[in-house]
Amino acid sequence: MKVRNLIISAVAAFAMAGSALAQPQLLDRVAVLVNDGIILESEIDERVENIKRSALQSGQALPSDTALRTQVIDRLINESLQMQMADRMGMVISDIQLDQTLENMAKDQDLTLEQMKAEVEAGGDNYAQYRENIRREIILGQVQRVQVQRRVQVSPQEIDALVKMIEDQGLQSTEFNMGHILISVSNDTPKAVEEARTRADKVLALLNDDADFAKTAISASSGPKALEGGNWGWMNVNEMPTLFAELVRGRKAGDIIGPVKSGAGFHIIKILDTRGQQIQEVDEVHSRHILLQPSPILSEDMAKQMLDDFLKQVRNGDADFAELAKQYSEDPGSAVKGGDLGWADPGMYVPAFKDTLASLKKGEYSEPFRSTHGWHVVQLMDRRTTDTTAKMNSDRAYQLLFRRKFNEQANAWSQEMRAKAYIEVVETQ
Template sequence: MKHRIKAILLASSLIVTTMTSVQAKEVLLDRVAAIVNSGVVLESEVNDLLTNIKQQAKKNNQSLPSDSALRVQVMDKLINDNLLSQIGQRMGIQISDAQLDQTLNNMAKEDQLTLAQFRQQIIDAGGNYEKYRESVRIELISGEVSRNSVRRRIFVSPQEVQNLLRVMKEQSTNNVEYNLGHILIEFPADASQADLDAAKTRANKVVELLNDGSDFAKIAITSSGDANALKGGDLGWKNINEMPTLFSELINEQPKGSVVGPIRTGLGYSIVKVLDIRGRKVVEVEEVKASHILIKPSIILSDEKAQALLQSFLDKINAGEATFAELAKEHSQGPTSVRGGDLGWADPTSYDPAFKDALATMKKGEYHKPFRSSFGWHIIQLEDRRMVDATSQMNENRAYQILFNRKYGMESTRWLKETRDEAYIEIFEQDKK
């Protein structure tokens, strides 16, 4: 079966033959760089990603390893993306154009650009915007597949959360975050002593190079077997408690620029560098106390009539003919009607986006004119605003997320390795020029 798939996919390489009166001339438009189960990675995809990485590196004044070393990492990523896309298709995961556009809009805003400016920036850099757009879709699908597949393999118990909260309260280092870089020197699952020794030797050499001032990102791209290799090994900002225990014990109180390792794990030898350090502030959030009246449109009650009905309620309130609470109890179709529409104190971000946006424009004591949300038509009375210290609740949420992320990182790598081990993957040698 594998040979049959291989034969079909190789035959599908895009070759156009132009006939002349003398002879046939073959023009190679593309070729298969790798087979991944029933899919392929094309040479054009490899070249596009290589070009993008080089352009980004040039823009950031980042040095890169040799083309051959970079190609290995690029092939690895494209194979993973292809594999995850196939799984996504089987799972029915789709990213709509609207979701994709929203993501691209957010990316543009992060760079303080409009979407049109963001698009032009990619074109000016020599990129193809439509290809870039589709690559973002693939990244979103891959992320969704990974989260869906790995999440079910992770369990965080309430006791684990409480234990971590206790530790977090005891540690003064809870206010410190580290920006970490990570390099993983892998060894095989059933490693012999010779394999372990060889990996340890390579890891020691990497540490030596880093201590001598070599570029961390360049070495990560060249040598790391971790999923973040193409990002220069950057793990982002992490609190001591977010790191694997082996890391946290060694990283704690280390100064900026420190290189720690090699640290042996179940996957290989890890080398960690403290790229930067920063403190953390106390968490405060704004809460609002509001009441609302909800009218749901129906076959009998149109949107226009629902809007007009709510406006008539506001007119009665302003004329002193009825109170907001009285009208809510009599007419509101929401579960808060028995409380006169009282929503209590709440974080406005927990509400429907239209409801949240309406609250953001209001002052204490104001009424909002009728507006529509996904639930129906509303009017709102804003009673008060306050800033609250949400550190306790945030710490509990954070403790859960820390434990989840701690397990997620290792489990994600393990799941991806198992998935690749079960797949049929064949990589073809690059044509020598």
Template sequence: MKLLVVAIALSALITFQSVAQQVSLNKVAVIVDQGVILESEITALVDQVKRNAKANNQDLPSDRALRTQAIEKLVTDNLQTQMAQKMGIQISDPQLDQTIAGIAANNNIPIEQFRQVIANDGVPFEVYREDIRKELITQEVRRANVRRRVYITPQEIENLVKLIDEQGAEQAEYNLGHILIGFPPQPSDEDIEKAKSTADKVLELLNNGSDFTRIAIASSSGSKALEGGDLGWMNINSMPTLFAEAIQDKEKDALVGPIRSGAGFHILKVKDLRGIEVVKVEEVNARHILIKPSVILSEDKAKQKLEEFRKQIIAGEATFEELAKEHSADPGSAIKGGELGWNDPGIYVPAFKEALAQLETDEIGQPFRSSHGWHLVKMIGKRVDDATDKRKEDKAYQLIFNRKFAEETDAWLREMRDAAYIEVLDSPTDTVGS
């Protein structure tokens, strides 16, 4: 009987300690305007930082310092979550699933294996999933509030493009192949004409696919003939001016010449280059109809609507343009019959870009989901364009934007935090059962 009483008492003590621990973890640790941060959230974040540090063999400061840093991060996250609620920003389950599938794909891991990897790190997949949802919401809030604070002038872009060009000129290196069809030191007109004729024939052979190295070994009078005419990597400022002027703006595998000098006629091949960004991009022009799910229109209904549109277009009962004008939720393209214009596919969200890659000209794809909603797409056409100059401008714009966005984000977060009511409550030692 005595043993039974002891067992009951011990069981009660264990139960009380368990409840005390649960109360401790679930108590409110920080008040943030209209929201709160729980002790369990702080503990989970600190534990995550410790796991990451252990995996990377990193030293960490004291637990008190970690707790302070964790609270600061959770405060800013909480403020942004409250902002998202006021703005009505939400991330649907299909958007979330698509994002996580993209993360797994970028890591070349099947989604089921990816779930296991997350679990092996000690994080329940549902917890990870909701963390990604919060991160996506935070990104949307920042974009909406900070983007309008960033202003970039055309002059800023132009100045940076010039700087990139100057740096490129200094770094530009070419791997050149060289064939010299020589003539005597004091050539006659006949010597020059004969050499020119031979050089023209060599160039014709090369343009028809003959091997440069083989012809250089066989025909070149240059000092590197036995190496197949390979001059190696040369800075544009270290090569003969005659060569530098001839190969500027030339692309990989370009043949240049014949170029006359005092030694004869030169034929050059740009075997490779580095330090220069030469960009050829495939641009696409497509039409799309966007249907956004809502409280009234479910995900399935939105998809079914587009499937019906596709059947109508194929059957000749309606045109893509008519349906886009009447039904598309993308106002910018709807007024143009859904036409998006010629663009680099890279500007679109991953799901849209991937869908475009699967389509041939005039083909209408199956409805698919992106972060914007459900789409029906028709490929109008594809073309390859030299986008080097545009890419330089885009690169300059993006570099400036990233810098300014980061600066403005920091300023916006500071302003939001300074305007908020924040109260840190009792430390974790002042808990039930302590």
């Protein structure tokens, strides 16, 4: 109670300060005590007004003022507890990190930073306060991720089960334009089977060498659609023969499957086209880099100058990029591999790194540039297009499971923090 009385007295003294002859006016008051922290009445009022303004702009209905105030206080208590934890963890968002975030936010809206600032101020908000609110949101997000993420466990079995469900749903909605060649077996003797297999292998070799499928089917197939060039037309898995349905899972347009043996002979299937199928192809990049992270010892200018010197040495043939990365790079994951980042979807990198790679030609080095991680030079080694549909489904399944469990654990974590905290709503005197 000592802390409570000291805090309330301090705020009241400030609020009542003024001329001795003037009528004292309350400027602000402590509304809630949260451990050793406080939530001011002005904070609650500001949050309520922001919500009302946003709701008015979007046409959203709101509950009564009492219910809205209760919800706001509840949210501010949670945020206060999380900010106190961030302080204990020493979590800090630097001005450089904040500026980078704001620039990315502006870019996502197709605005410059100055244009976004003008829009914020035109909406009646103070940009400096807006900037600090963004810093606060970043800290809240980070402390929640650090504390909750380690509580979430997603097993490979859960992922596999959900992936199969996703694939089955996608398969049901996909239609395939199928081409089919049957190399029949005259009788079931080992010799006849081997002769048929040999003919099927020859047909497959022709198709893999880009032979026309329809012409090949007319000349070689014993199937029911041979005269139509082996074309079975458009079918989904419920309409096609069972053998076909078992073979098309995970396949895409252009794939040739077989030879597959059945009682009738050896089948070769080509997926001529698909519709309704979700396929993801990614333009991947292979790159390597050197990262220097500014510190009290290594200034921003010194880091950039070092990378300028490294580039000059590499371009003059006086140094090897990989050896420099091993010796100086502060990216522990890639430094031991000479800075090699391997093949990756550029979308996984921070915007500054991704945009720099996009501007490079194969084999080209970038000039030193700054990202949220520090100063880099990067070399684009190669590009390729990769079918990542299976990975997309696996990632989607993991994210669905993770988000569900994360939300559950975040709620549990919040309740645990509140159960251990000292929280008192200060009644109006």
